[in-house]
Amino acid sequence: MGFTIDINGTPRSVDVDGDTPLLWVLRDVLGMTGTKFGCGMALCGACTVQLDGSAIRSCITTIDSVGNSRITTIEAIGATAIGAKIQKAWLDHEVAQCGYCQSGQIMSASALLRDKPHPTDSDIDDAMSGNICRCGTYVRIREAIKLAAQSQTKEG
Incomplete structure (x- = not known):
């Protein structure tokens, strides 16, 4: 399934299942390794990115829940x-x-x-x-x- 998401002000298209965590889209699909995997359960904060300026845990945020929001990562x-x-x-x-x-x-x-x-x-x-x-x-x-x-x- 294809999704277009705004990462650091740039639209990026990815072909992943909707339930794929944003963390894995960033790291594995887009090669943006600044966001880290820690616990996978939103308990440690290593995977924190911003969604429309608010801190979220990307390990539990699915790509289909992002919608038209702006995602900011440590790279930007x-x-x-x-x-x-x-x-x-x-x-x-x-x-x-x-x-x-x-x-x-x-x-x-x-x-x-x-x-x-x-x-x-x-x-x-x-x-x-x-x-x-x-x-x-x-x-x-x-x-x-x-x-x-x-x-x-x-x-x-």
Whole structure:
């Protein structure tokens, strides 16, 4: 079955069954390996992408449920103002250790700052609660999100 989906602003046609998870379409069909497979049950957040700006778990999102929505992946997040600020803050705070979860972390963080440009610690905890970091860099993740939020405020 054929589907045309908007990935990072580009229409992409894929020939897969409708119940194929978006994660496998991205990785196996389109060769976009920045989005990671973690648990396959939407519990770890490694597969997080954005659907119309909201963080979703691509491992449980079927291709037929995407419709005409815009999908943004880690490959394009740096082209957005918020994404670029988050990526810089991630580097400034040396967030990544093994790095496996980081694409999902960044996708969730950028969705948070889009919706709440000045998040509280509670907002950050809520938005990031579905993203697991086996290396335990949660304190650095929170500080990086705060830094990215501050850089948004400074630019006005």
